[in-house]
Amino acid sequence: MGKWKVGTRRSKLALTQTNWVVQKLKELAPQAEFELHEIVTKGDRILDVTLSKVGGKGLFVKEIEQSLYDKETDFAVHSLKDMPAELPEGLVIGAIPKRVDPRDVLLSLDGKTLDELKEGALVGTSSLRRSAQILAHRPDIQIESLRGNIDTRIRKLEEGNFDAIILAAAGLARVNYEGNISQFLPVEISLPAVGQGALAIECRADDEETLALLKQLDDEPTRLAVTAERSFLHKLQGGCQVPIGAYATVGEDKQITLTGMVGSPDGKQMFKNTATGRDPQALGVQVAEALLAQGAGEVLAQVLRENEQ
Numbered sequence: 001m002g003k004w005k006v007g008t009r010r011s012k013l014a015l016t017q018t019n020w021v022v023q024k025l026k027e028l029a030p031q032a033e034f035e036l037h038e039i040v041t042k043g044d045r046i047l048d049v050t051l052s053k054v055g056g057k058g059l060f061v062k063e064i065e066q067s068l069y070d071k072e073t074d075f076a077v078h079s080l081k082d083m084p085a086e087l088p089e090g091l092v093i094g095a096i097p098k099r100v101d102p103r104d105v106l107l108s109l110d111g112k113t114l115d116e117l118k119e120g121a122l123v124g125t126s127s128l129r130r131s132a133q134i135l136a137h138r139p140d141i142q143i144e145s146l147r148g149n150i151d152t153r154i155r156k157l158e159e160g161n162f163d164a165i166i167l168a169a170a171g172l173a174r175v176n177y178e179g180n181i182s183q184f185l186p187v188e189i190s191l192p193a194v195g196q197g198a199l200a201i202e203c204r205a206d207d208e209e210t211l212a213l214l215k216q217l218d219d220e221p222t223r224l225a226v227t228a229e230r231s232f233l234h235k236l237q238g239g240c241q242v243p244i245g246a247y248a249t250v251g252e253d254k255q256i257t258l259t260g261m262v263g264s265p266d267g268k269q270m271f272k273n274t275a276t277g278r279d280p281q282a283l284g285v286q287v288a289e290a291l292l293a294q295g296a297g298e299v300l301a302q303v304l305r306e307n308e309q
């Protein structure tokens, strides 16, 4: 059994996720040794600028992928939702472990749910996907940008800067946060980001030994679901800074049900479609084409134009 060099970002969430994966691999391969390599990414360095304006695609993964190419590391653990729809040549997702709760959660200091927030309440999020869906449900709400890692965002809520903020349930669960969660937003209100709640373990496509190790952590239903979601995202040419959401579930018969959405950041236009199928790639394309036929392409083009300004 060999020794593996593992690339990870330095944030608490990234380290927790990486350590979780390493722990699981140690259980499966007790002889294997693992060495963590902490890597600072562009996304970590520019957290105070609006990420959507610096071209969000893969901001948190680029340097980590370079270290895989350079063989400074052998695999890296990412939040799947931070991964661009297309991987660079020569790299693959070696394993997608079983997904945890994919939902968004609302955090507020007084325990109010989305429907209970006062008229004109101030909600912090920098996600266009979240703002589109919150405003579609509660047009009176004011959305303000909220950046930083999970700790920073929660601190800004606690300091009284917002009536509520929105974060991913998965990230909070991974750092064991149980504080001011006031509502798990149903996916009918807030369709999650593509891949939310899932991890992706990336490695070199030709590294058979690492692929064999990682394969043991792969969860087939999760892989089918996120493959459909990522195919949908890819067809819409979306990165992580576009108002796109998707969520797929897989039945016992391996039937995949995928819902996709595109919304304008102000929530005034909202396109959704749900379809079922067995081929995840084809299903993603089918749902994307249904949204494009409804006019979603124009909304996406508008967001891209605004990001370029």
Ligand SMILES: NCc1[nH]cc(CCC(=O)O)c1CC(=O)O
Pocket: 079, 080, 081, 082, 166, 167, 168, 169, 170, 171, 172, 195, 196, 197, 198
């Ligand atoms: N956008 C940043 C990000 N990337 C991954 C997670 C954690 C949740 C996950 O793995 O899906 C978060 C935090 C959040 O959106 O609240």
